Amino acid sequence: MSTVKVLPLLEPEAVAPCCPPLTERPLTAEEAERTALMFKALGDPVRLRLFSAVASHAGGEACVCDISDVGVSQPTVSHHLKKLREAGLLSSERRGTWVYYRVEPAVLAAMGALLTRAATT
DSSP states (O other): OOOOOOOOOOOOOOOOOOOOOTTTSOOOHHHHHHHHHHHHHHTSHHHHHHHHHHHHSGGGEEEHHHHOOSSSOHHHHHHHHHHHHHTTSOEEEEETTEEEEEOOHHHHHHHHHHTSOOOOO
8 A cells, every 4th residue: 555645736826917007007016016026037138038938939838958058057047947937927847857837828918018008098
């Protein structure tokens, strides 16, 4: 009889950008904090390259083994991917020995909407 207990995987809480277009109204303090976290994460060129590599990868997700050639060491790549996850820009899933990353479609839509002019009537 096996005594192996299967534990559920917990995803870290993502901080999804959720703000109206900047031209619609001033951001609240909470919205500004959340949005600043997102932009701060993307403000590093290596992180921006990693985010772009994941977002543009076929199938909408990328194995870390396919995107780690950004001119820095593997531990540094892991650090930057962690920062992108903490900012709510990436989600990840471990499959065997590899971790796969994906950009949630809602994140891209929210980022685009944030920088889009509000509709004029």
